[in-house]
Amino acid sequence: MADLTTDFLGIQSPNPFWLASAPPTDKEYNVRRAFEAGWGGVVWKTLGAEGPPVVNVNGPRYGAIYGADRRLLGLNNIELITDRPLEVNLEEMARVKADYPDRALIASIMVPCEEQAWKDILPRVEETNADGIELNFGCPHGMAERGMGSAVGQVPEYIEMVVRWCKQYYQRPVIVKLTPNITDIRKPAQAAKNGGADAVSLINTINSITSVNLDAMSPEPMIDGKGTHGGYCGPAVKPIAMNMVAEIARDPATRGMPISGIGGITTWRDAAEFMALGCGNVQVCTAAMTYGFKIVAEMKSGLSQWMDEKGYASTADFVGRAVPNVTDWQYLNLNYIAKAKIDQDKCISCGRCYAACEDTSHQAIAMSADRTFTVIDEECVACNLCVDVCPVQDCISMEQLPSGRTDPRTGKLVLDDYANWTTHPNNPGAVAAE
Amino acid sequence: MTSPTAPGIAAGRIAAEQIAAGFADLHAPLAPHEVNVAADRCYFCYDAPCVTACPTSIDIPLFIRQIATGTPEAAARTIFESNILGGMCARVCPTEDLCEGACVREAAEGKPVEIGRLQRHATDTLMAQQGHPFTRAPETGKRVAVVGAGPAGLSCAHRLAMLGHAVTMYDAKAKPGGLNEYGIAAYKSTNGFAQREVDWLMGIGGITLETGKALGGDLSLDALAEDFDAVFLGVGLGGVNALGIAGDDREGVANAVDFIGELRQSADLGSLPVGRNVVVIGGGMTAVDAAVQSKLLGAENVTIAYRRGREAMGASRYEQDLAASHGVRLMFNVQPHFVHDGGINLEYTTDDGDGLKGTGETVTLPADQVFRAIGQTLTTDGGLTVEGRKIKVSGAGRTTRDGVWAGGDCALGGDDLTVTAVAQGRDAAMDIHAALTGA
Numbered sequence: 001m002a003d004l005t006t007d008f009l010g011i012q013s014p015n016p017f018w019l020a021s022a023p024p025t026d027k028e029y030n031v032r033r034a035f036e037a038g039w040g041g042v043v044w045k046t047l048g049a050e051g052p053p054v055v056n057v058n059g060p061r062y063g064a065i066y067g068a069d070r071r072l073l074g075l076n077n078i079e080l081i082t083d084r085p086l087e088v089n090l091e092e093m094a095r096v097k098a099d100y101p102d103r104a105l106i107a108s109i110m111v112p113c114e115e116q117a118w119k120d121i122l123p124r125v126e127e128t129n130a131d132g133i134e135l136n137f138g139c140p141h142g143m144a145e146r147g148m149g150s151a152v153g154q155v156p157e158y159i160e161m162v163v164r165w166c167k168q169y170y171q172r173p174v175i176v177k178l179t180p181n182i183t184d185i186r187k188p189a190q191a192a193k194n195g196g197a198d199a200v201s202l203i204n205t206i207n208s209i210t211s212v213n214l215d216a217m218s219p220e221p222m223i224d225g226k227g228t229h230g231g232y233c234g235p236a237v238k239p240i241a242m243n244m245v246a247e248i249a250r251d252p253a254t255r256g257m258p259i260s261g262i263g264g265i266t267t268w269r270d271a272a273e274f275m276a277l278g279c280g281n282v283q284v285c286t287a288a289m290t291y292g293f294k295i296v297a298e299m300k301s302g303l304s305q306w307m308d309e310k311g312y313a314s315t316a317d318f319v320g321r322a323v324p325n326v327t328d329w330q331y332l333n334l335n336y337i338a339k340a341k342i343d344q345d346k347c348i349s350c351g352r353c354y355a356a357c358e359d360t361s362h363q364a365i366a367m368s369a370d371r372t373f374t375v376i377d378e379e380c381v382a383c384n385l386c387v388d389v390c391p392v393q394d395c396i397s398m399e400q401l402p403s404g405r406t407d408p409r410t411g412k413l414v415l416d417d418y419a420n421w422t423t424h425p426n427n428p429g430a431v432a433a434e
Numbered sequence: 435m436t437s438p439t440a441p442g443i444a445a446g447r448i449a450a451e452q453i454a455a456g457f458a459d460l461h462a463p464l465a466p467h468e469v470n471v472a473a474d475r476c477y478f479c480y481d482a483p484c485v486t487a488c489p490t491s492i493d494i495p496l497f498i499r500q501i502a503t504g505t506p507e508a509a510a511r512t513i514f515e516s517n518i519l520g521g522m523c524a525r526v527c528p529t530e531d532l533c534e535g536a537c538v539r540e541a542a543e544g545k546p547v548e549i550g551r552l553q554r555h556a557t558d559t560l561m562a563q564q565g566h567p568f569t570r571a572p573e574t575g576k577r578v579a580v581v582g583a584g585p586a587g588l589s590c591a592h593r594l595a596m597l598g599h600a601v602t603m604y605d606a607k608a609k610p611g612g613l614n615e616y617g618i619a620a621y622k623s624t625n626g627f628a629q630r631e632v633d634w635l636m637g638i639g640g641i642t643l644e645t646g647k648a649l650g651g652d653l654s655l656d657a658l659a660e661d662f663d664a665v666f667l668g669v670g671l672g673g674v675n676a677l678g679i680a681g682d683d684r685e686g687v688a689n690a691v692d693f694i695g696e697l698r699q700s701a702d703l704g705s706l707p708v709g710r711n712v713v714v715i716g717g718g719m720t721a722v723d724a725a726v727q728s729k730l731l732g733a734e735n736v737t738i739a740y741r742r743g744r745e746a747m748g749a750s751r752y753e754q755d756l757a758a759s760h761g762v763r764l765m766f767n768v769q770p771h772f773v774h775d776g777g778i779n780l781e782y783t784t785d786d787g788d789g790l791k792g793t794g795e796t797v798t799l800p801a802d803q804v805f806r807a808i809g810q811t812l813t814t815d816g817g818l819t820v821e822g823r824k825i826k827v828s829g830a831g832r833t834t835r836d837g838v839w840a841g842g843d844c845a846l847g848g849d850d851l852t853v854t855a856v857a858q859g860r861d862a863a864m865d866i867h868a869a870l871t872g873a
Contacts (some may be wrong), residue, residue, distance in 0.1 A: 348542040351479050351480030352477060354480050367480075
């Protein structure tokens with residue numbers, strides 16, 4: 001049984017699965033249930049400045065995108081930061097941390113971009129014995145209109161400024177939660193690092209309208225006939241999140257900076273993928289909101305089994321292992337040549353590969369009268385679309401042409417040396433190979 | 435109340451509630467969420483095998499996608515454009531041998547997409563709404579006689595009427611519908627669906643129905659050919675093959691189709707008599723329908739005796755299992771030998787590749803009631819050329835006589851399925867239309 005104990009910024013937790021700052025971590029009751037269920041840590045739902053708390057809408061806060069059998073693929077929310085008084089949250093955090101000293105407890109904070117506001121709240125958070133803070137520079141709805149959340153996260157200078165204040169007035173680790181609603185995710189990450197942040201966490205939710213009510217002609221969720229953009233999360237955002245994580249992990253300016261991965265993590269495998277891309281731990285929200293806290297049991301057992309199978313003794317053994325293999329398009333090996341191959345024993349003759357290839361790609365699949373589908377190597381560019389649309393797992397595979405063979409499509413010999421676009425004769429900016 | 439073990443043929447062997455429960459819808463309609471789950475399973479295959487397997491070539495992937503996207507009415511139109519009796523076919527088609535048997539998920543997992551039940555969902559949805567989904571083309575002034583208001587005739591009449599022709603549809607029975615009304619197990623067509631479907635179909639307009647008129651009786655083909663621009667015969671098979679054995683004419687020996695028809699027309703199933711021991715001779719759908727319904731009426735012992743092996747049985751494996759699950763005993767490789775008082779003697783058979791032969795070994799089963807279900811025969815051919823005991827047709831149902839078409843069970847090439855009859859009626863209508871208008 002692999003040891004899932006994780007050290008993130010010196011904060012120990014029994015496993016790398018934390019609950020993200022969100023409705024599941026809004027109060028003591030939920031967090032205690034989460035810890036009892038086995039979560040390694042929580043990021044307490046975002047605290048605001050002292051005084052009358054924010055108010056939420058009294059209509060629907062969430063919208064959803066479904067797959068088959070109403071499987072929730074994407075969730076959108078317009079909920080604001082905690083709508084409970086600051087002192088109540090702080091008291092509860094202190095009590096919970098005292099009762100669960102082995103679990104990570106992080107306070108998420110969002111106050112105005114004024115030094116005094118941070119100076120006021122940080123000592124009070126420190127008194128709770130929370131293990132660190134996470135700066136909510138991500139929420140794209142509601143609070144952004146008031147100059148907070150993603151409105152800060154979209155301006156690297158603000159990020160750096162606020163992080164400096166935090167490092168000045170708070171002694172424990174500072175994590176900066178980034179918004180994906182920005183063109184280049186590396187810039188806010190660099191700003192966080194320049195300000196002295198200990199880590200970044202990402203992604204926060206993506207600006208979105210999940211659906212339109214075609215009777216009322218209003219976006220959903222609809223409040224009295226109107227809707228607003230909300231923050232999108234859940235399995236649908238995972239690919240976007242992973243790319244942003246990888247960009248930060250491989251950026252020379254931020255390489256090595258700890259990352260807490262967030263974005264559609266639903267299973268142990270999702271978590272392992274984020275961690276392979278450089279995340280020291282992961283944060284989960286939508287999966288818990290969909291299925292309840294018990295899912296962490298599968299995440300723990302699955303990650304542990306996989307680590308045993310791979311011989312990883314601790315999570316640190318595989319964190320970042322995939323980062324060196326994330327590269328730019330121009331460095332991909334153009335001498336690598338593959339062809340699709342259909343396993344006729346597995347094929348159920350649905351013909352989706354044929355429709356996809358014939359209608360939308362390279363006319364590289366032949367269909368016989370008895371519905372046998374075969375790849376035409378002379379046409380196949382190995383685009384992988386047939387693999388992607390095939391309903392049968394492992395029925396179609398991409399097989400590499402060994403060097404020395406001739407590619408029937410181009411009539412050229414397959415070479416075993418590496419050659420990429422930077423040296424390709426068709427590239428007007430090509431540099432001579434050295 | 436009579437008990438299941440009461441001797442002879444008697445009514446009310448089991449409680450009315452038990453009878454009612456037994457005769458309830460065999461395939462209950464899908465609940466809304468079940469619809470979504472079932473529709474989501476369709477892979478939207480290219481040149482889909484299910485469509486090829488459907489005698490009416492319904493665009494199944496398209497209608498399922500229309501259901502999945504919340505437009506069952508559009509799905510129903512897709513179905514009805516190919517098969518105007520899509521509602522009944524959703525209930526009675528042996529889908530396990532047709533669309534669902536060809537479904538790639540049957541190949542992949544042994545669990546096909548539930549095409550039949552999805553089709554029922556779509557057609558039920560549209561039929562529950564007001565009005566008829568199709569409109570007639572302007573009157574062409576052409577008149578067509580359709581003889582037989584069964585699946586073939588109804589399909590033909592509807593298509594012709596839609597194309598603007600005036601149709602007079604005749605049927606020998608008191609009610610239209612043919613085997614849909616008289617020849618299918620009650621649990622496959624509940625709540626008067628067959629008549630509701632005919633009424634709905636007639637909503638296209640342009641069809642006049644005259645019941646109680648049979649070819650060879652009030653109607654002659656010569657007169658029809660004289661009076662109308664074209665004639666379509668969908669008269670079915672009115673006769674039942676005799677067993678050809680001693681005792682075939684004894685009391686208690688009856689035609690399975692008559693038993694089924696009587697049952698379908700009965701307003702009180704508890705008053706319908708059934709034997710304590712019932713033996714059904716045959717191996718097709720009709721045999722299963724008669725056997726299962728006998729059991730549901732309260733017969734103690736019901737046996738289907740079929741002269742060949744299971745693999746040769748006309749009834750699908752699903753139907754065989756349905757019979758078995760109701761407690762019907764399936765006997766294979768036995769042929770009727772003679773019927774005697776209170777029983778039937780069966781002889782075992784063998785087929786050494788040189789035709790079926792009796793082995794000489796016999797077995798006697800107690801039998802108060804024996805049903806003949808060994809096939810039906812043409813009772814009237816209108817003087818047309820007959821081949822293989824059916825009206826000879828070529829192309830889209832053209833008989834050897836000019837201006838006369840035929841389809842359904844009475845015509846050559848049909849395989850005694852509702853859905854095949856619908857296809858033949860429809861295709862004949864298109865051919866008649868082309869012949870009448872030069873289109």
